[in-house]
Amino acid sequence: MSCRISELVLNCADPELLAAFWSDVLGYVELDREDGAIEIGPPEGFGGLQPTLILSPSTDPRTGRLPLHIDVNPVDRDQDAELERLLALGARPADVGQTGSESWHVLADPEGNEFCLLRRRLDAS
Template structure:
């Protein structure tokens, strides 16, 4: 038997704001709040095929280019429309040395955590 990823933990100055942002990005809901941390995930809750995200409070989160980052794919629209939506909810372009020829967009969430919007569209 092997392991699978069930949770991703992201340190945050403002877990409420990041929970709101990532719920909007991923179509997640708030599952739990505990000692300042907020766990968000799919409506069916913890243990499903998709990992949950735990936004953990800290006064000094690491930001920018982290050793691990999140990639997202549009599920119900093309990449350009999804890029426009993500920018409208608080994402901003991030420069990590792209050439401009990439098929993905590098963005940052409201606290500066980088993530990529990939091109292919997945079925919801």
């Protein structure tokens, strides 16, 4: 027997803002709301191959370099075009000591949570 990641929880100051941002980034939809938290996930819902993301309200969310961060890959465009799209959605470049020769971009979401845009394009399905 083994486990599979089904949900990721991100404590945040503004669940509405981050739910909208991450839904746009990942092509997710709102699945549920409970006690101020918003769960977003793939249109087919909970339990598929992709984990859902729960944006949980917190009065003291950690931001910046978290012990665990999200990596994303483009699915329908190259890395440069996806970088432009993410920046237009509200992501911003983050400096974590990169050398400039990396094949990925380090970004921050609207609350400052760092994530990486990787180069390899993945199949959307």
